[in-house]
Amino acid sequence: MIHTDKLTKHFKNKKETVEAVKGVDIDIAPGELVAFLGPNGAGKSTTLRMLTTLLSPTSGSARVAGVDVVADPAGVRSRIGYIGQGNGGGHSYRVIDELIMQGRFYGMNSADARARARELLVTMDLQELEKRTVIKLSGGQRRRMDVALGLMHSPQLLFLDEPSTGMDPQNRANLWDHIMRLRAEHGTTIVLTTHYLDEADSMSERVIVIDHGKIIADDTAARLKSNLAGDLLAVEVALASVPAARAVLGQAAADGELEESRHDGGASFRVRLPDGARLAPGLLKALDDAGAPATSLKLNPPTLDDVFLELTGRSLREGAEV
Amino acid sequence: MHASSIDLAHPDGAAVTKPGLGKIVQDTRFVFWRELLLVLRDPFSLVFSLLQPLIFLALFGPLLGAAVGTEAFGGESSLQWFLPGVVVMISLFGTTMTGSNLQYELMTGSYERILATPLSRSSLMIGRALKEWAPLVAQGLLIALVCIPFGFVFYPLHVLLGLLILGIFGIGIGALSYTLALITQGTEWVFWGVQQTLLFPLMILSGIMLPIEAGPGWMQVLSRYNPLTYLVNAERELFAGNIGTDVLWGLLAAVLTAAVGLAIGIRTTKKQTI
Ligand SMILES: Nc1ncnc2c1ncn2[C@@H]1O[C@H](COP(=O)(O)OP(=O)(O)OP(=O)(O)O)[C@@H](O)[C@H]1O
Numbered sequence: 001m002i003h004t005d006k007l008t009k010h011f012k013n014k015k016e017t018v019e020a021v022k023g024v025d026i027d028i029a030p031g032e033l034v035a036f037l038g039p040n041g042a043g044k045s046t047t048l049r050m051l052t053t054l055l056s057p058t059s060g061s062a063r064v065a066g067v068d069v070v071a072d073p074a075g076v077r078s079r080i081g082y083i084g085q086g087n088g089g090g091h092s093y094r095v096i097d098e099l100i101m102q103g104r105f106y107g108m109n110s111a112d113a114r115a116r117a118r119e120l121l122v123t124m125d126l127q128e129l130e131k132r133t134v135i136k137l138s139g140g141q142r143r144r145m146d147v148a149l150g151l152m153h154s155p156q157l158l159f160l161d162e163p164s165t166g167m168d169p170q171n172r173a174n175l176w177d178h179i180m181r182l183r184a185e186h187g188t189t190i191v192l193t194t195h196y197l198d199e200a201d202s203m204s205e206r207v208i209v210i211d212h213g214k215i216i217a218d219d220t221a222a223r224l225k226s227n228l229a230g231d232l233l234a235v236e237v238a239l240a241s242v243p244a245a246r247a248v249l250g251q252a253a254a255d256g257e258l259e260e261s262r263h264d265g266g267a268s269f270r271v272r273l274p275d276g277a278r279l280a281p282g283l284l285k286a287l288d289d290a291g292a293p294a295t296s297l298k299l300n301p302p303t304l305d306d307v308f309l310e311l312t313g314r315s316l317r318e319g320a321e322v
Numbered sequence: 323m324h325a326s327s328i329d330l331a332h333p334d335g336a337a338v339t340k341p342g343l344g345k346i347v348q349d350t351r352f353v354f355w356r357e358l359l360l361v362l363r364d365p366f367s368l369v370f371s372l373l374q375p376l377i378f379l380a381l382f383g384p385l386l387g388a389a390v391g392t393e394a395f396g397g398e399s400s401l402q403w404f405l406p407g408v409v410v411m412i413s414l415f416g417t418t419m420t421g422s423n424l425q426y427e428l429m430t431g432s433y434e435r436i437l438a439t440p441l442s443r444s445s446l447m448i449g450r451a452l453k454e455w456a457p458l459v460a461q462g463l464l465i466a467l468v469c470i471p472f473g474f475v476f477y478p479l480h481v482l483l484g485l486l487i488l489g490i491f492g493i494g495i496g497a498l499s500y501t502l503a504l505i506t507q508g509t510e511w512v513f514w515g516v517q518q519t520l521l522f523p524l525m526i527l528s529g530i531m532l533p534i535e536a537g538p539g540w541m542q543v544l545s546r547y548n549p550l551t552y553l554v555n556a557e558r559e560l561f562a563g564n565i566g567t568d569v570l571w572g573l574l575a576a577v578l579t580a581a582v583g584l585a586i587g588i589r590t591t592k593k594q595t596i
């Protein structure tokens with residue numbers, strides 16, 4: 001559905017050049033659900049804008065829905081749907097009018113567009129607001145309207161740039177429900193960006209991690225986590241058993257790194273283990289055998305943030321503004 | 323990884339989607355209609371757009387007759403000469419607003435959302451320009467009717483033709499204003515600076531408000547290179563109930579302005595996107 005070859009975008013601002021996207025290669029098959037994950041300024045939106053013909057690539061190429069974005073941008077536009085990072089509704093327009101016009105832009109007839117708009121107003125929980133002007137909607141309501149706009153023509157390939165930003169948990173869940181249903185019922189290919197780690201984790205089967213304009217990882221969330229991060233095991237032992245415990249745990253650590261901290265009466269160790277749930281019982285036994293029984297044990301499954309930390313040495317949570 | 327190479331086919335020989343005339347016309351209708359919805363949902367704005375030219379006419383017309391005297395206009399009512407100028411001026415004020423209305427949509431994501439739809443690029447400009455021109459039909463007819471009691475002779479078909487030519491001209495002006503809004507994105511005040519700086523010299527040099535024949539030679543020379551001059555002359559001929567070479571020149575100037583405006587506008591859009 002999507003194939004890019006060293007897709008690159010540089011922005012020239014007076015004297016300085018911003019290398020927003022530095023040669024990304026992406027392959028996405030029909031029906032996939034893919035999330036781009038990365039900190040602010042990583043190049044997610046720029047990549048999406050090139051794929052949706054809103055920006056011309058500086059170099060490299062991209063084929064979207066079987067069509068080259070530079071050779072036939074109009075062909076691409078007629079085959080995709082796009083929900084940008086900004087608000088798509090014109091400020092002074094009524095919600096329902098914008099939805100219907102959007103349908104018309106995609107060649108729907110007036111009756112179909114109206115019916116579809118009504119349907120989406122219900123789905124996005126906006127039915128009471130159909131006559132409201134866009135500027136009088138709350139941030140989350142506006143975002144829901146953006147999503148409705150993008151779904152009007154039921155595209156086969158849908159791009160969503162941070163669709164759930166600003167929505168409350170209830171509406172985020174609604175949105176995901178709808179996206180999942182789209183996929184199940186119509187086999188829609190979905191490419192989205194998100195800042196919500198849990199969303200990328202639980203909803204998309206494939207995560208592409210972008211940092212500084214480059215793809216630094218591309219796999220299923222589960223594999224990224226087990227390959228790159230592993231579970232975080234926290235073990236506490238009595239003070240007397242610290243040296244023995246250090247030896248056993250040090251050997252087990254996937255990356256050879258063992259964090260150690262003292263507190264009254266004992267010490268706690270933190271270590272990363274790929275597939276920790278399976279290894280933990282054996283490790284407990286090894287500690288017992290070494291005369292350093294664990295006084296407490298906690299196993300934290302990895303998050304995508306751990307993956308990002310492992311890849312870049314930065315956390316997505318705190319370093320978000322860099 | 324999930325590599326798949328189904329889309330690797332070489333682009334050579336692939337059909338390229340080009341909008342035909344039918345699609346451009348239809349898309350223009352949609353864009354025009356979307357813009358018009360703003361007025362329809364808030365009809366009060368129409369009242370103002372109708373009042374404005376009347377006020378202008380009421381205040382300026384009497385002064386003109388007194389200052390220049392009726393002889394300057396070949397003995398006709400000064401209104402017969404002045405009214406077409408007012409109509410051209412309203413159409414200019416309207417269609418140069420095309421870019422200003424776009425500025426709001428550029429700041430939110432709504433322009434980007436529309437750019438991502440299959441609407442043809444030219445229809446984005448034409449539809450918006452025509453919406454700024456549309457009220458002119460009502461405005462023009464209204465002031466013509468109001469002026470009849472004051473000695474204005476109304477030739478409805480000629481006036482309609484005049485409004486149509488202004489519509490073509492307006493597409494060009496609208497597209498240029500649209501382009502200006504695109505390239506001044508992020509520095510919105512530049513838009514107004516450029517617009518005002520260009521608009522007034524063009525208007526004065528076209529003889530829109532005062533006869534250019536009364537001015538010095540260099541002004542008359544400059545006015546000959548001003549497309550607006552031909553528009554104003556064509557409208558004057560039409561409002562006087564004649565169709566002659568002035569109308570043809572005006573039509574030519576209008577078509578050329580539209581062609582140039584659209585070409586520049588589409589080029590700019592394609593340079594910024596694809
Ligand atoms: N029009 C532009 N002109 C100049 N620089 C730009 C432009 N658009 C984006 N950039 C720069 O390109 C880089 C990538 O921006 P992009 O919007 O793709 O980031 P992002 O990953 O979507 O971030 P966010 O999570 O904040 O949305 C940033 O450094 C940004 O400042």
Ligand SMILES: [Mg+2]
Pocket residue numbers: 044045046085161
């Ligand atoms: Mg972004």
